[in-house]
Amino acid sequence: MKTINTPFKIKGLQLKNRIVMAPMCQYSVEKEDGIPNDWHFVHYVSRAVGGTGLIIMEMTSVTPEGRITNQDLGLWDDSQIPAYKRIVSEVHKHGSKIGIQIAHAGRKAEDAIQPVGPSDLQGEALAEETKYGGLKQPRALTIQEIKQTIEQFKDAARRAVEAGFDTIELHGAHGYLLHQFMSPSINNRNDEYGTDLSKFGIEVIRSVKSVMPEDMPLIMRISAIEYIDGGYGLEHSLHIAEKYKLAGVDIFHVSSGGEGVPGTLKPGNYPGYQIPFARAFKEKLEIPVIAVGMLDNPQVAEATLSNKDADLIAVARGMLNDPYWSLHAIREVTRKVTPPFQYSRGIR
Ligand SMILES: Cc1cc2nc3c(=O)[nH]c(=O)nc-3n(C[C@H](O)[C@H](O)[C@H](O)COP(=O)(O)O)c2cc1C
DSSP, X not given: OOSTTXXXXXXXXXXXXXXXXXXXXXXXXXXXXXXOOHHHHHHHXXXXXXXXXXXXXXXXXXSGGGOSSTTSEEOSSGGGHHHHHHHHHHHHHTTXXXXXXEEOXXXXXXXXXXXXXXXXXXXXXXXXXXXXXXXXXXXXXXXXXXXHHHHHHHHHHXXXXXXXXXXXEEEEOTTSHHXXXXXXXXXXXXXXXXXXXXXXXXXXXXXXXXXXXXXXXXXXXXXXXXXXXXXXXXHHHHHHHHHHHHHTOOEEEEEOOOOSSOOSSOOOOXXXXXXXXXXXXXXXXXXXXXXXXXXXXXXXXXXXXXXXXXXXXXXXXXXXXXXXXXXXXXXXXXXXXXXXXXXXXXXX
């Protein structure tokens, strides 16, 4: 019995298989209005045609200033909703479910005049990773601005629900604002948002949950460890995640790193390098998890699921390489696949 093509259900979210398309920024909004265009439509619908159980749309900002670049998607205005609706309804026609990753880049916002963060500590970033050869000097958010940002997360979640998304993922990983607040190396505030490193995350979780239907699960992406020198380890992320779970997170999507400052420790560069983190989250928190990171070998993906290291596996670069990755992986693992009838003479 293979697991990759078995259904998965949590609350009202029913998936036809265990395969998730990981969120991937496309930096393709031409008019700087945060609205998805035909590129996004084709990109996401192709992966639905390709048999993916759950598609998670790329990092989508809750404010214009919270974008990494001005070419990023946004959900800060009701006028943005219809373009998302169009993608969601087409994806549904192919039997896939779709979520959206909502986020604020914080100090990693590259095009903001002055980025904001929990503190004024500046990330360095590898020069080749940004257009500007580094990150800008951020400004610490005031308490009033923190409260406003929490409201902006809530408004974006309300718009995502209105657009018809099946789930929402909070981007709490990769050195963006939610991660910045929970990181002792980045958050040096003296007020309650610094003395309690989970406070901002908890308030964001509660606020988005307040506008999500009761049976819609909330996913949170989290960096299980940091690679910055002196950064946090698993014990810290599990401690914070326990509180996030109590606040309302239903699934953790377990990644690592992204602080925007190179450290001596480096992420693994081998299949399944983040599986131990997913397993630790699943065991310790007794909650469904999505594993991610070089799982594009279908047998490695299947092993991750069958060994119960994770409930779902996410694939990013593998899906750029092959929009039909899910159908091909199911075929390889189970020797049986049902493609759209139009493709049945090619994928069998
Ligand atoms: C082009 C590209 C864009 C990405 N954008 C995002 C993003 O918007 N949000 C996010 O959480 N991770 C992002 N990631 C990270 C992926 O979701 C994933 O965690 C990472 O690539 C490891 O998975 P893989 O080995 O299957 O590629 C991006 C990765 C790539 C390659």
